[in-house]
Amino acid sequence: MRVREKNDRGVVQSVVLFLGVSALSGALAAGLAIPFVGLADYSTDKTHETLQDLPQELKTAPLAVKSKIVAADGTLIANLFEQNRNLVRLDQINPIMRKAIIAIEDDRFYEHGAMDAKGTLRAMLRNQSEGSVQQGGSSITQQYVKLSLIAKAKTPEEYQRATASTYQRKIAELRYAVAVEKQFSKDEILEKYLNLANFGDGAYGVEAAARHYFSTTAAKLTLPQAALLAGLVKNPRGYDPTNNAARAKDRRDLVLRRMQELSIITAKQANDAIRTPVYDPKKVQRVPNGCAASKYPFYCEYVVSKLLDNPALGKDEKARAHYIKTAGITVKTSLDLKAQRAAEAAIKERTKRSDTAVAAVTMVQPGTGLVKAMAQSRPYGQDKSKRETSYNYNVEKTYAGGYGGFQIGSTMKAFTIAAAIQKGIPLNYRINSPAQMSMGHLKFTTCTGTTRDPKYNPRNSTAAKGDLTMIQAAQASTNTYFLQLSQRVGLCSIATLAAKLGLRDAQNGQPLQQVISMTLGIDNVSPLMLSNAYATFAARGKYCKPLVVTSITSLGGKPISTPGVECNQALEPSVADGVNRVLHEVMEPPGTGQALKFGNSDLAGKTGTIQFNKAVWYAGYSSRLAAAAVVADADLPYTDLMRGHTLDGEDIRDASGSGTAGPIWKIAMQKALAGTPPTRFAAPTDKTVRGDVKDxxxxxxxxxxxxxxxxxxxxxxxxxxxEQVRSTEAAGTVAYTSPRQRDGAPEGSMVTLHISRGNGEQPPVPPNSPAPPNPPTTGAPPSIPQCPPWHPKYPNCGGPRR
Structure with a gap:
């Protein structure tokens, strides 16, 4: 107890001496003295009591260190920081830098305790004799304490208390300085100080300062460079050479002369250093900060939005945002620079900044969900006159900056195909599909009941019509076929399957609408969501959540929890194989995507055009990579792309999924897959092709x-x-069914009766399809086929027709 009391009394004596020196000055000495007013009644005993009330240990906040986001190969994407700082050990700082800072700030640093009374008095006298502040009175330890308290301040009130010119603050700082001197060695204090100090122009810590002003490291600083940095800490803004080179030189030279006075350097060394230019503007490094300064700003912002969702980085979004910019973490992403360059090349080749239409493309790896690339035609920024935007057209509106997608049009038909195959419907399933038809009489089942639209009279956007198979209808994107197919499959089945593959309304995150026109794609979906859903088909039904953050490591290299690859078998492989077969044929003659085929890999895809041509899509994939490209009007009110809109600097004369969005998809995929071995889709099983049908x-x-x-x-x-049809059957009787009797149908499925009006005409024959074989004679009526060619029970009856 007596030892502690003696130590405390020693501290009190230091304080009293400090107060006395301050009082003698009649002013603030180097910003460190305490106002004399109010000290008359502040006795040694009261000082002692105040010290007893102070904490015995300085609790510091972790130093704010810049974090970085990197691509999959480690290439820097962006720096994120509140203070540009790189931590270094003392042995990574050139000794000349250590000597320079000690010389100008606290030349007896290694000789005194928390406070240097002799140095304070000497500084006061010199400052008074010079008529200006030439030397500081606070020890490096005291300066470290003050900077630490400022760094820890979280509110304006806390900052005010940490910087107030009051004797209470000075006493508190001194008490903390005593605690710091007890806790750390002099070298440790110096290391902490050099990493904490502000060196001006946004550089915090000596390492960041060395890189910023001289394009070097703290370990390689020269004498004049070290002297400049040592002079900066007193007034980081006033002595910043990028603001006032002459004033910075004067301060640097003062440091050099002080080092000469202390015999740290010779007169020749000082003179030689003084003759050197204060700095070379060409070597000043501006450290870009934030996603806006990144080469990939939209991808970067999506990454940050994912980080802000991660509870491992803080209790709420505000805490996470602060942690991300101050903790020195390294965020590794899925960004594939080859794929990103491919996507950007596709956008550059097919668009111009001046276009009124926008284009975007996202690329995803099947089987992992890794988002490999994002690109769009409008650059990042706020200047609308330059067609800049802060919207990311590739992602959902639920993320900061996300535009919220576009109506996906007929790319939605892929999910109707999957739902049909899931129900056992064969790939050759035929439906009579006229150019236009009335569907007001049909009820569509939903997950909660049924729906209908008495005035719904859809038409096809292509010339294909007639008794089409699923493959033929997909090749031509025949609306009336898929509307009827969706009615037979049920909207609930389609909605449930689409949800399993990650589709939802990109505007609000709600489930897709179960309305009659669902298969034609009326909901807004983002390119990221669509490419990832199609990647599920490529991965044989394995759905993976989109993933951009693959790992997070702390400043010390320890892993921080973050969601990893998260996949599940959303579809049976046989179902996905069937979808791949159908969509593969879209890219074969006479499919709408045939012009987009390239290379030796199996490819599959689907076009999409929404009503009034406000957006057009192409989504497709190989087993290795999936992508979705969109061209759309993104400015309210939305208008037809063919009415006054431009793409690649020219008027859009014929907007289509294959001709407008398709080339962007093709260029991106072709360049991204260049040099990779060809891949093949797994062949669908015989049961998938023929369907799980019943006679x-x-x-x-x-x-x-x-x-x-x-x-x-x-x-x-x-x-x-x-609608009645011409037939050899008597008027008013059944002319034929859809599906046809020879094809069979899944148990429980919908069968449509087509009623004859006579006139002796045979039922329509599918285009480019041979007439059905004559049935064998077995005593049954000759009009009844005895060998349904698509049923697995009859393997000798032939294969599917396309």
Whole structure:
């Protein structure tokens, strides 16, 4: 107890001496003295009591260190910081720098304790004799304490207390300085100080300062460079050479002369250093800060939005934002620079900044969800006159800067195909698909009931019509086929499957709407969501959440928790294989995507055009990479792309998924996959191709009621087409069914009765398709086929027609 009391009394004596020196000065000595007013009644005992109330240990906040975001190969994407700082050990700082800072700030640093009374008095006298402040009175330890308290301040009030010119603050700082001297060695204090100090122009710590002003490191600083930096800490802004080179030189030279006075350097060394230019402007390094300064600003901002969602980085978004910019973490991403360059090249080749339409493309790796690239036609910025934007057209609106997608059009048909195959519908499934049809009589099942639209009369956007198979309808993107298919499959099945593949409304995150036109793609979906969903088909039904942050490591190299690859088997492989077969044929003649085929790998894809041509899409994939490209009007009110809009500097005369968005997709994919071995899709099983079908009763020539009863007894649902067809069957009887009796149908599926109006015409024959084979004679009526060619029970009846 007596030893502690003696130590405390020694501290008190130091304080009293300090106060006395301050009082004698009649002013503030080098910013460190305490106002004399109010000290008359402040006795040694009161000082002692005040010291007893102070904490015995200085609790410092971790130094703010810049964090970085890097690509998959480690290439820097962006720096994120509140203070540009790189921590270094004392042995990584040139001894001349250590000597320079001690010479000008506290030349007896290694000789005194927390406070240097002799140095303070000497500085005061010199400053008074010179008529200006030439030397500081605070020890380096005291300066470290003050800087630490300022760094720890989180509010304006805390900052005010940390910088107030009051004797209470000075006493507190001195008490903390005593504690610091007890806790750390002189070398440790000097190291902490040199890493903490502000060296001006946004550089914090000696390492960042060396890089910023001289393009070197703290270990390689020369004498004049070290002297300049040592002079900066007193007034970082006033002595900043980039603001006032002459004033900075005067301060540097003062440091050099002080080093000469202390015999640290010779007169010749000082004179030689004084003759050197204060700095070379060409060597000044500006450290870019934030995503706006990144080469990949939109990708970077999406990464940051994911970091802000990570609870491991803080209790709330505000805490996470601060941590990200101060903790010195390294965030590794999935960005593939080869793929990114490919995506940017595609945008550059097919668009111009002056375009009124916008274009975007996202690329995802199947089987991992790794987001390999994002690019868009409008550059990052706030100047609308230069067509700059802060919107990221590739991601959902639920993320900062996300635009919220566009209506996806017929790319949605891929999910109807998947739902149909999942229900056992064969790839050759035929539906009579006229150029336009009334669907007001049809009820569509949803997850909560049924829906209908009495006034819905859709039409096809292509010339294909007739009795088409699923593959033929996909090749031509026949609307009336897929609307009827979605009615038979059920909207709930399509919605459920799409949700499993990550699709939702990109504006609000809600499930896709279960409306009659769902298969035509009325909801807004982002390129990221669509490319990732299509990647599920490429990965044979393995869905993975989109992933941009692959790892986070602390300043010390320890891993920080972050979501990794997260996948599940959303579709049976056989279902995905069937989708791949159908969409592969889209890129074969006469498919709408045939012009986009390249290389030797199997490719699959689908076009998409929304109503009034406000957006056009192409989404496609190989087994190695998936991408979705969109061209759209992104300025309210949305208008037809073919009415006054430009792309690549020219008027858009014929907006289409294959001709407008497709080339962007092709260039990006082709360049990204260049040099990689070719890949193949797994062949669909015979059951997938032929479907899980059941024999259909033969009802041609029956009246509607008898045909309905017979089909329902066999386990099928029945609907009647409102339009009669020419047929050899008697008027008013069943001319044929859809699907055809020879094809069979999945159990419980919908069968449409087409009613004859006579006139002796045969049922329509599918285009480019041979007539069905004559049935064998077995005593049954010759009009009843005895060998359904698509049923797995009849393997000798042939394969699917395309």
């Amino acid at each position: 259909l009763p033969f009802v041609n020539g029956m009246n509607v009621q008898d045909a309905t009863n017979r089909l329902q007894q066999a386990g099928f649902q029945v609907t009647v087409s409102p």
